[in-house]
Amino acid sequence: MKQMTWPCNSDGHHHFASLPFFRKPQESPILAKPSKSHLSFFNSAPKSAPNPSQGSDFSALPYDVLARVAASFALPSLKTASLVCRAWRDALKPLREAMVFLKWGKRFKHGRGGVKANSRKALDSFLKGAARGSTLAMVDAGLIYWEMGKKEEGIAWYRLAAELGDPTGQCNLAICYFQAYPSKTLEAIGWLYQASFAGHVRAQYQLALCLHQGRGVGRSLPEAAHWYLRAAEGGYARAMYNTSLCYLMGEAGERAAAHVKNVILQQLSASSRDRVMLLADTWRDLPAHPS
Incomplete structure (x- = not known):
């Protein structure tokens, strides 16, 4: 069976072209709110469906x-x-x-790269990148x-x-x-699970x-200890500190103390002074050997 290998041969015919730029919003970009039209290309279908008979062509991905x-x-x-294909x-x-707008946005936000800190210019650059x-x-x-106190706009971009x-x-x-919508705590937990599984x-x-x-x-110390340990790693x-507490309460498993100590040793060389002090407190609370 004939299969196409990477990189695929380019015959000059693409299944899709460059992503379209977004129309400039009517309002000021500083105050612009995200809407479906801002990211319309995510929901748009390709002009022509890929032909299955063409094999594993990378360019066939919608x-x-x-x-x-x-x-x-x-x-x-x-x-x-x-670099995969044209x-x-x-x-x-x-x-x-x-990425260019993101880079300049960070420069304006933190006053780096020879520019003065300017939150409005930073926001303008971030919005263009978004x-x-x-x-x-x-x-x-x-x-x-x-940070500007515009929580609705901030949450809208976070959600996108x-x-x-x-x-x-x-x-x-x-x-x-x-912090702002206690009634959405259950939804917040769902987002935390997704981000946690992503590392x-x-x-x-x-x-x-x-x-x-x-x-x-529901309160679950064993599961809490599991995620504390993942974050400590x-x-x-x-x-790391909370993992040690879970160990001392008998909720993190018999091997947790030794494992946390190994993690602490790996982190000490690149730690700030505050972190070193915190890790020292954690180390002192851990027994020499797990029972």
């Missing part, structure tokens, strides 16, 4: 699927994906451009809105990023719900706290 998969990519991953390179162009489909820019735009599978957006959305250490720690305290979910210092 661009709305590709855009969703790549929405949370950082620049190195985007560059790699753009169609992917063209389709991912808006996301590569979004308009091109980058969830990283959506999260940063949401954070600035939240979360729905596109961004773990940071999912975690931030959950925390916003806890987001802050989400793992927040989920463990909820399970430990019985906030929005990812380098989250407070999770």
